[in-house]
Amino acid sequence: MACIAVFNQKGGVAKTTSTFNLATALARAGWKAWAIDMDAQAHLTLALTAGKPPLDPSTTLCAFFNQQKPLRDVVHETELGVRLVASHPELAKVESLFGSNAQATLALKRGLAEAEPDGPVLIDCCPALGVLSLNALYAADRVLIPVSSDYLSLQSVIRLDAAITALEKAMKRTIEKRIVITRFDGRRKLALQIAQTLHDRYGEQVCKTRIRECVALAESPSLGKDIFAHQRKGVGAQDYGALAYELLRSGFFR
Structure with a gap:
């Protein structure tokens, strides 16, 4: 099954929102989707465990990166049907723990190989190209890049594309x-211009589905609901449902 890093070095572009709602869309369609929270802010963890007591670090990625537990032992079954590998603020210490150790970037790849997920894996990355995000990119065979409709986001995806190209050369794979x-x-005229620029530059790599601005997407995690349960007839549910279907049809999750 596919391992997908959801990544952009710019914050506020809907990385967590996209990971959350795509993972739950897959679960609703009968897939045994995994969601890995690689951000110490733990927003994906909060979204998938809303209303539950905070998780102990020993049950999260912290224990995995500290070599206390194998990855399969920090997987949580959630009420939304997604298998969560949770984060915790303590995860921020991983960057300093590993430093420049090149082997540290392969930890997640090895952990997933041992865990053998039986469904697609979506990794919510932090907005920085450090040890945690490199772990995600080394483990992934695909990258989904959310880009909001503004100039700074456009510049960030151009830089990220160059970084991924360099990483592909180092890994000797695409x-x-x-x-x-x-x-x-x-x-908004700027939004249309950004969309056109992305299509001109990246062609078919740009998804046909666009995620429209929607307040309900920000509301749903605090209620312990995905967008499909919170506002199933709203534009957020329409758009993420369409995106999941588009990516499924293209084989992106397989």
Whole structure:
């Protein structure tokens, strides 16, 4: 099954929102989806465990990276049907723990190989190209890049594309990429220009589905619901449902 890093070095582009709602869309479709929270802010963990007591670090990725537990022993079954590998603020210490150790970037890849997930794996990355994100990229065979409809996000995806190209050379393999435009408002001229620029530059790597700006997408995690349960007829559910279907049809999750 596919391992997908959801990554952009810019914050606020809907990485966590996309990981959360795509993982739950897959679970609703009967897939045994995994979601790995590689961000010490632990927002994906909060979204998938809303209303539950905070997790102890010993049950999260912290224990895995500290070599206390194998990855398969820190997987949580969630009420939304997604298998969560949770994060914790203590995960921030991993960067300093490993430093420049090149082997540290392969830890997640090895952990997943041992765990043998029986469904697609989505990794919510932190917005920095450090040890944690490199772990995700080395483990992944695909990258989904959310890009909000603004100039700074456009520049960030150009830099990220160059970084992935350099990483592909180091790994001696290719990483399949898809770009999804998020927080899109078709009434704004700049949003339309950014979308056109992305299509001109990256062609079919840009998803046809665009995620429109939607307040309900920000509301749903605090209620312990994905967008499909929170507002199933709203634009957020329509867009993430369409995106999941588009990626499934293209084989991106297989």
